[in-house]
Amino acid sequence: MIGLTPYLVLAAILVVLGIAIIISKRNAIAMLIGVEFILNAAALNLAAFSRHGIGALSGQTAALFVIVLAAAEAVVALAIFLNFYHTIATVDIDQGDQLKG
Amino acid sequence: MMPYAFIIAWLLPLAGFVTLVFRGRRIGEPRSGYLAAGLMVTAAAISMVCAIRWVVGHPDSLNVSASWLVIGSQVVNFGVHIDSLTVVMFTMVTIVASCIFIYSIGYMHGDPRFPRFFTYMCLFAFSMLGLVLSDSLIGLFVFWELVGLCSYFLIGFWFEKTSASNAAMKAFIVNRVGDFLFLIGIATMLSMTGSVTLEGVFNQVRQGAFAGHGALLTFAGICLFFGAIGKSAQFPLHVWLPDAMEGPTPVSALIHAATMVAAGVYLVGRIFPILTPGALLFVAYIGGITLIGSALIAIVMTDIKRVLAYSTISQLGYMILALGVGGWVAGLFHLITHACFKALLFLGSGSVIHGCHGEQDIRKMGQLHAKMPYTSLTFLVGTLAIAGVPLLSGFYSKDAILASALGFAWGHRAHWVLFALPTAAAAITAFYMLRLYLLTFRTTARDAHIHEHAHESPKVMWVPLAVLAVLSICIGWLGKMPERHSLGEGEYKYEGGRGLVGLIAEAQPTWAVSWRMQEAGHASSHESVAKESAHAEHGFHTAATIIATAAMLLGVILAWLTYVKGLIAPARAAQVLAPVHKLLLNKFYFDELYRATFVAGVLQLAAFGKWFDRVIVDGLADGSARWVAKTAFFSGLILDNRGVDGLVNGVAQAALVGGNIVRRGQTGRVRNYLLGLTTAGAVAVVVFIWIW
Numbered sequence: 001m002i003g004l005t006p007y008l009v010l011a012a013i014l015v016v017l018g019i020a021i022i023i024s025k026r027n028a029i030a031m032l033i034g035v036e037f038i039l040n041a042a043a044l045n046l047a048a049f050s051r052h053g054i055g056a057l058s059g060q061t062a063a064l065f066v067i068v069l070a071a072a073e074a075v076v077a078l079a080i081f082l083n084f085y086h087t088i089a090t091v092d093i094d095q096g097d098q099l100k101g
Numbered sequence: 102m103m104p105y106a107f108i109i110a111w112l113l114p115l116a117g118f119v120t121l122v123f124r125g126r127r128i129g130e131p132r133s134g135y136l137a138a139g140l141m142v143t144a145a146a147i148s149m150v151c152a153i154r155w156v157v158g159h160p161d162s163l164n165v166s167a168s169w170l171v172i173g174s175q176v177v178n179f180g181v182h183i184d185s186l187t188v189v190m191f192t193m194v195t196i197v198a199s200c201i202f203i204y205s206i207g208y209m210h211g212d213p214r215f216p217r218f219f220t221y222m223c224l225f226a227f228s229m230l231g232l233v234l235s236d237s238l239i240g241l242f243v244f245w246e247l248v249g250l251c252s253y254f255l256i257g258f259w260f261e262k263t264s265a266s267n268a269a270m271k272a273f274i275v276n277r278v279g280d281f282l283f284l285i286g287i288a289t290m291l292s293m294t295g296s297v298t299l300e301g302v303f304n305q306v307r308q309g310a311f312a313g314h315g316a317l318l319t320f321a322g323i324c325l326f327f328g329a330i331g332k333s334a335q336f337p338l339h340v341w342l343p344d345a346m347e348g349p350t351p352v353s354a355l356i357h358a359a360t361m362v363a364a365g366v367y368l369v370g371r372i373f374p375i376l377t378p379g380a381l382l383f384v385a386y387i388g389g390i391t392l393i394g395s396a397l398i399a400i401v402m403t404d405i406k407r408v409l410a411y412s413t414i415s416q417l418g419y420m421i422l423a424l425g426v427g428g429w430v431a432g433l434f435h436l437i438t439h440a441c442f443k444a445l446l447f448l449g450s451g452s453v454i455h456g457c458h459g460e461q462d463i464r465k466m467g468q469l470h471a472k473m474p475y476t477s478l479t480f481l482v483g484t485l486a487i488a489g490v491p492l493l494s495g496f497y498s499k500d501a502i503l504a505s506a507l508g509f510a511w512g513h514r515a516h517w518v519l520f521a522l523p524t525a526a527a528a529i530t531a532f533y534m535l536r537l538y539l540l541t542f543r544t545t546a547r548d549a550h551i552h553e554h555a556h557e558s559p560k561v562m563w564v565p566l567a568v569l570a571v572l573s574i575c576i577g578w579l580g581k582m583p584e585r586h587s588l589g590e591g592e593y594k595y596e597g598g599r600g601l602v603g604l605i606a607e608a609q610p611t612w613a614v615s616w617r618m619q620e621a622g623h624a625s626s627h628e629s630v631a632k633e634s635a636h637a638e639h640g641f642h643t644a645a646t647i648i649a650t651a652a653m654l655l656g657v658i659l660a661w662l663t664y665v666k667g668l669i670a671p672a673r674a675a676q677v678l679a680p681v682h683k684l685l686l687n688k689f690y691f692d693e694l695y696r697a698t699f700v701a702g703v704l705q706l707a708a709f710g711k712w713f714d715r716v717i718v719d720g721l722a723d724g725s726a727r728w729v730a731k732t733a734f735f736s737g738l739i740l741d742n743r744g745v746d747g748l749v750n751g752v753a754q755a756a757l758v759g760g761n762i763v764r765r766g767q768t769g770r771v772r773n774y775l776l777g778l779t780t781a782g783a784v785a786v787v788v789f790i791w792i793w
Contacts, residue, residue, distance in 0.1 A: 019779050023772040031771075097769055 007048035014041035028081045028091040032074060039070045103151055104165045104183055107191060110147040111230045113140045117223035125216035133216035134206035137223050141202045144226075145195035152192045155185065156604065164236060166298075177297060182236030186433060186608030189601065190233045190367060193437050196572070197359045197444045198226050200565035204448050205351040207561035208455060218258060218349065225251035229360050233367065237298040238287045238325075241368065245283070245328065248361045249276050255352040256345045268344035275341040279331020286324030289317065290375075299371055306375050307612060315377060318614065322380035325372050326387075333365025333417045336391040340691050342414055346406040350451030353406060358413045358443040363436045366420040370433050373424060374613040381615055382516070385425025385509070389522040392418025394689060396529040400536070401675075401685045404461045405450045408537050412487065413443055415530065419502050419523060426519060427615070428505025430582060430606045435498035437601065438577055442486040442495055445569035449480035452558040452566065453541060457551050463537060468546035472555040477542040479566040484538045486573045488531035489653045496649075497577035499527060501602070504645035511641065524652050531656025539664040576601050582642075583607075592616075 018037030025031050043066040050059020081091055088095055117140040125133055166180025202222060209218050228247035235241045250273075257269030291297050293314070294305035311318040329335070334342035345357045356362070369376075369384060376384065392415045399411035416439050423432030454461055456473050470477040486495040503523055510520035546552035557563070583598030583606045593616070598606040663669045675682040687693065766777070 019775065023776050023779075093771060 004048055004052045007044060011041040011045045011048070014038070014044065026092050026094050028077075028084065028093055031093065032077050032081075035073070035077075036070055039066055039073070042066060043070075103154065104163045104181055106147055106151050107183060107187075107234060108165070108181060110144040110151075110191070110195065111227065111234060113144045113147075114223040114226035114230070116140065118220055118227060121216055121220040121223060125220050128216060130210075130215045131206065133219050134202070134209070137219035138199065138202040138206060140223070141195065141199045141226060144230075145192070145199040148188075148192045148195045152188050155188045162608075164300075166236065175291075175295070177239055178237060179240055180236040180298065181234045182299065183234065184608040185604050186370065187233055189433075189437060189605055189608075191230060193440050194226070194229055194233060194360050197440055197569070198222075198229075198355060200569050201351050201355045201359075201444060201448065204354075204451070204562050204565040205349075207559050208351055208451055209349065212349075214258070218255075221251055221254045221258070222351075222355070225255065225356060225361070229364070232364055236300070238290060238302070239297045241371070242280075242283065242287060242328075245332065245364065245368075246280065248356070248364060249273065249280070249332070252276075252345070252356050252361055255356060256348040258348055258352065262347065264344075265347040268341075268347040272341040272345050275338050276331045279327045279329070279338055282324045283328025283331075286321050286326075286328065289321040289324065293317070293321070303374050303610075303612070306614060318375065319377045319379040322372065322376040323383055326369060326376075326380065326384055329365030329368045329421070330387060331365070332368075333362050333421065334391075334414050335365070335387050335418060335421055336394060337691070339391060339395065339414050340688075340695060343407050343410040343688070346404070346410050350406065350447060350454060353410070354444045354447030354451065357410065358447045359440040362413065362417055363420075363440060366417060366424065366432060366436050369421065369424045370429060370436075373429055374610040376613070376615060378615045378618055381425050381427065383425070385422050385516075385519050388418045388420070388422030388425050389519050390418075391415070392422060392526045393522045393529075396526045396533065398685050398688050399533040400529065401682060403464050405453060405463050405466075405537065405541060406447070406461055408463070408533060409443070409446055409450055412446075412530065412534065415526060416443065416487070419499065419526070422519065422523060423502040423505050426505050426509035428502055428509075429609050430602060431498065431501035431505045433605050434580075434602050435495075435502055437605070438486070438494035438498040438573070441569055441576060442483045442493075442573040445479060445566060445573050446483040446487065448562070448566055448569065449476050449483060452476040452562055453480075455558050455562070456555045458554060460548075460551050463540045465548035465551050466541045466546075467544045467548075468542070468552060469555055470542040472552070473557040475557060475563040475566065479563070479570040480542065481538060482570040482573055484534045488534050488657065489527060489649055491650065492574075492578075494573050494575070494577035497580055497602070500642075500646050500649050501582065503527070503649045504642045507641045507645050507648075524648055527649055527652040528656040528659075531653045532660045535657055535660035536664060539660065544664060 014037050018034040018041065021034030021037060022031050025034065043063040046059040046062045046066065048059075050057065050062075053059070084096060085091055088098070114137075117137045120136065121128065121133055128136065162182060162184035164180060164182050166178045168176050169179035170177040202219070205218065205222065209215050212218065225248060228244045228251060232241060232244035232248060235244055253269050253273040256272050257266045260266045260269070287297065290302050294302050294310045296302050296305055306318070327338075331338045342357055342362065346353050348357070395411040395414035395418065399408050399415065402408045402411060416435070420432040420435050420439070423429075423435060452473065453466070453469065453476060456469070456476065457466065460466070482493070486493040489496045489499045503520070506520045506523050510517045578600065580600030580602035581598060582602055583595035586594050586596065592612045594611060595606055595609060598604070659669075663671060663674075684690070766773075768774075
């Protein structure tokens with residue numbers, strides 16, 4: 001049986017990747033993918049801790065919630081991006097500075 | 102009814118004044134004169150009717166009074182007091198003023214300010230009559246100042262001439278000195294007796310308001326007398342009167358000879374009962390010094406009006422001396438007779454000046470009798486009257502004065518000079534008046550040009566002269582001094598007076614401080630003293646008549662020898678007596694003395710005041726202004742601009758700078774925030790692990 005550490009290392013790599021994507025990408029869709037990375041890293045951690053820790057299914061349940069949450073989040077975010085695209089004809093986040101004081 | 106008749110007569114000139122003030126220029130030249138003269142003649146007629154009724158009816162005195170001012174509990178009444186002296190004075194003033202008003206219509210003919218002249222004259226007549234009628238010291242003082250003001254207006258009537266405006270100022274300022282002391286005297290009376298009416302003051306004094314303060318009463322009397330010194334041009338305040346001759350001649354006649362200057366004598370007559378023997382002696386000596394000094398100056402004067410001016414001062418000195426030696430009736434009688442003949446002489450001199458086209462120097466006249474007979478004749482009457490030729494009015498009054506002076510000198514041997522001075526002055530008076538007459542109207546014509554063009558004045562001018570000449574001759578006739586009967590305690594009664602003298606004597610005070618003090622000084626009973634003095638007075642009268650006539654004759658003969666016979670050459674006499682002549686020509690250097698002391702002193706004071714103002718007061722003001730400016734500069738530019746503004750701007754600047762710094766982090770870019778967030782998270786984890 002694989003130990004806890006590889007899971008955690010994978011999750012850490014995923015989190016760092018997600019953050020790196022969000023920071024470096026200007027495309028809104030790409031940033032959304034970065035967010036998915038982070039969410040999934042969290043879900044992976046939850047499942048891994050559940051499996052090697054308490055033993056109950058609470059971690060897996062939380063992971064399921066995270067998946068649902070990610071889906072909901074993606075829906076909302078995409079709706080925002082669609083509106084964004086409607087307004088300024090691009091999904092480049094840096095162009096969205098019309099509220100800038 | 103009678104006081105009201107007098108009040109109406111008094112208000113007539115005021116009506117003239119008010120009318121002329123507002124409508125004078127519209128009324129125009131001849132008519133404003135007619136108006137003023139008409140009102141004055143009406144007033145004279147009313148007062149003459151009243152005077153006749155007074156003589157026939159012989160009422161005592163009449164008083165009308167109304168409260169005028171209330172100061173705290175002190176009520177100042179403004180009232181009219183009429184006794185026989187008031188009646189005589191009132192009638193004299195109105196008659197003389199009428200003559201002069203009529204004369205002025207001719208004299209002022211062609212003057213551009215003709216209506217204004219009559220405006221002032223009306224105001225003067227009103228004030229003078231008010232002064233005569235007034236029953237209180239305050240009322241007297243008010244009208245006293247009013248006549249002084251009119252005098253100022255009229256002396257400076259031709260104010261284009263610097264000498265005239267200077268003379269007006271001189272008269273006013275010199276009078277102020279006297280008036281100031283007069284006011285102190287009134288204040289002393291008010292504070293000691295609580296009354297300002299003459300009657301109230303007398304009653305209080307009689308009841309001992311000054312008991313234990315004899316010196317204060319003397320002081321108050323002398324202060325009041327100083328008012329008279331100023332107004333009646335007595336030594337040492339006589340300097341204004343000769344200069345006052347710069348005014349038009351009718352003014353000189355009315356104000357500076359007949360009426361206003363007599364106000365001082367009238368005042369002394371009114372306050373006589375409260376004058377102590379000491380004050381009276383002071384009065385007498387002032388009169389004595391004045392009468393001899395000015396008579397001497399009159400000898401050398403060459404300006405016709407100035408000779409008359411000094412003669413006026415001298416005659417006023419006579420009156421003052423008479424009052425000082427207790428010759429109350431004599432002094433006031435001389436006041437009346439003098440008013441007539443001095444007005445006549447002044448109007449005569451005005452007529453001469455008019456006829457000679459403005460020439461006033463008697464050295465350039467001569468032989469004018471043929472050219473102006475009426476003026477010459479009336480002038481001669483005036484000259485003889487003032488010289489004291491028997492049967493003319495001046496003779497009687499001067500005689501009475503000399504009798505009083507002799508009586509006094511007899512009783513007080515140490516003061517013999519009080520008789521010697523008026524006697525000597527009587528001779529001098531006769532001399533200089535004849536000199537004036539002879540040089541002007543007789544002898545040879547010394548300036549052919551003036552003589553050729555001289556002409557008699559119009560009827561409107563010589564008729565008043567004739568009226569005054571008749572008065573100068575007649576008013577002394579049938580007079581008889583009343584007998585004095587002592588009632589004890591300084592109280593007397595009089596009986597058996599007749600004529601003008603008798604009428605004046607009716608108003609004589611029946612009680613006086615000096616009399617009571619004199620009686621207290623005598624060991625014997627007052628009964629015998631009174632009897633003695635009554636006898637003595639009679640004796641003195643005869644002696645005085647003889648002495649006065651002799652003195653007059655001496656003067657006349659001397660003038661005759663000098664100017665008609667030519668036995669004494671005036672030029673040679675002047676050479677022999679060069680120092681005296683020079684002293685007299687310079688009027689005893691009084692003007693120079695005053696200029697060197699008072700005028701220079703005042704100028705010094707003014708210069709000091711100017712320096713003080715410029716350096717100290719202005720320095721203080723400038724210094725504080727400079728200080729304020731500096732402070733303002735500091736507080737404005739430094740404190741406010743740099744301090745307060747700096748603080749406010751500094752806060753704003755700090756906010757701006759801080760904002761600019763902080764805004765750099767606020768990019769609005771999610772990835773920047775995220776980078777910051779993760780960096781912070783990472784640092785936190787590292788620190789957390791490291792601490793752990």
